[in-house]
Amino acid sequence: xxxxxxxxxxxxxxxxxxxxxxxxxxxxxxxxxxxxxxxxxxxxxxxxxxxxxxxxxxxxxxxxxxxxxxxxxxxxxxxxxxxxxx
Numbered sequence: 001x002x003x004x005x006x007x008x009x010x011x012x013x014x015x016x017x018x019x020x021x022x023x024x025x026x027x028x029x030x031x032x033x034x035x036x037x038x039x040x041x042x043x044x045x046x047x048x049x050x051x052x053x054x055x056x057x058x059x060x061x062x063x064x065x066x067x068x069x070x071x072x073x074x075x076x077x078x079x080x081x082x083x084x085x086x
């Protein structure tokens with residue numbers, strides 16, 4: 001059961017990482033109600049999948065909605081990683 005604005009719903013929180021061409025390269029389903037804890041694990045999952053596929057070019061840009069943006073998330077982003085737009 002997940003809390004929503006007007007009560008509860010039996011559901012899950014689905015996450016996906018897609019390329020600029022809209023090809024999904026990583027996905028996950030959680031019972032966490034918010035997205036803030038999902039950004040770092042999803043970027044790590046995308047990197048693992050790209051490595052497994054033999055893609056050597058690093059992720060250059062991460063575009064995510066405001067649900068991923070908190071002060072804690074922003075403070076934890078690596079300086080040497082991709083450009084983040086949240």
